[in-house]
Amino acid sequence: MEKVNIIGGGIAGLGILGAVRNRGAIIKAGALRRPSGEPLLSMEGEGLLGVSRPELLRLLDTAVHASVRRVVGRVDPLPDAGALTVGADGVNSVVRRDYWGKRSAAKPTPFLAVRGVVPGTPAPPEVGEYWGRGEIFGLAPAVGGSNWYASFRSEWGPDRVDVAEALEVSRSRYANYSPAVQNVLALAHPETSLAQRIWTTPPLATYSRGNVVLVGDAAHAMTPNLGRxxxxxxIDAMTLGSLLNEHPMDKALAAYNKKRVMRTQLLRLASSTMGSVALARGAQPLRDALFKQAGKRVARTRERAGTSK
Structure with missing residues (x-):
């Protein structure tokens, strides 16, 4: 139940770009906001499309060719020879643990993520991220409703978190936020919400070992602050598939590492840094003042650009 930015070329290559556009919501603008809703830094997007993760997974599943044989079951122990093994098993990847060792184990952050979808589309002045003191709240349009998410420090977890209890805590925690935030939380229901600890993975120098390769969160789980x-x-999956179609496995995996490791590890670090800024506590006033000044400069630049046309 979270929004994801769609990479048009990759989705188009699977033949589902049209379906994604039909099931996605266009996000034209948003803002970084104070808890009151006052914008600090306004942002405009061109062709930015959001789609809920369950819907995206359903559409991706339709792109799997009918000739693909599916076998569902537990694999233990993992194969150590022969065909390629792709570890796409998430942040707590068993594949990563078995082939990269205990030091590669995921680590929980201090932050809880609560998110969901509710009926009703947010008005443009409500869209964006609301940054408070050690907490954030995000709101964006979704097909037939609104996608929302919240993050704050919590001692819950790291295992299963009670969603109903997390919603009650969220309503209390964001009680002084704008009416738009409070209205969304009032509509939030456990059946259409999730609550979980945010986990990340340590840095990896390579995503392949022998005939084993990692993709997605198994390789580079990051905080959600950049939405990447x-x-x-x-992109991992599309890149790996294309390379395997074009080259022998060893060369394909070497090229995959070259294309994906540096970029995703930098994004992992950048997302963590952004999370530290967004969830700052003592430095919140200085942070907000800097973003306010940046917002004014951006507005002046837009005005000059509009005047020169």
Missing amino acids: GACEAL
Whole structure:
């Protein structure tokens, strides 16, 4: 139940870009906001499309060719020879653990993520991220409703978190936020919401070992602050598939590492840094003042560009 930015070329290559556009919501603008809703930094997007993760997974599943044989079941132990093994098993990847060792184990962050979808489309002045003191709240349009998410420090977890209890805590925690945020939380229901600890993976120098390769969160799980986790997983898959179609396996995996490791590890670090800024506590006033000044400069630049046309 989170929005993901769609990489048009990759989705088009699977033949589902039209379907994604039909099931996605166009996000034309948004803003970084104070809890009151006052914009600090306004942002405009051109052709930015959001689609819920369950819907995207359903559409991706339709792109799987009918000739593909599916076998569902537990694999233990993992194969150590022969065909390629792709570890696409998430942040707590068993494949990564078995082939990269205990030091590659995922680590929980101090932050809880609560997210969901509710009926009703947010008005343009409500779209964006609301940054408070050690907490954030995001709101964006989705097909037939609104996609929302919240993140704050919590001692819950790292295992299963009670969604109903997390929603109650969220309603209390964001009680002084704008009416738009409070209205969304009032509509939020456990059946259409998720609550979980945010986990990340340590840095990896390579995503392949022998005939084993990692993709997505198994390779580079990052905090959600840049919205790149699901996007980079899609690019991983498309890149790996294309390279395997063009080259022998050893050369394909070497090229995959060259194309994907540096980029995704830099994004992992950048996302963590952005999370530290967004969830700042003591430095919040200075942070907001800097973004306010940046917002004014951006507005002046847009005005000059509009005048010169």
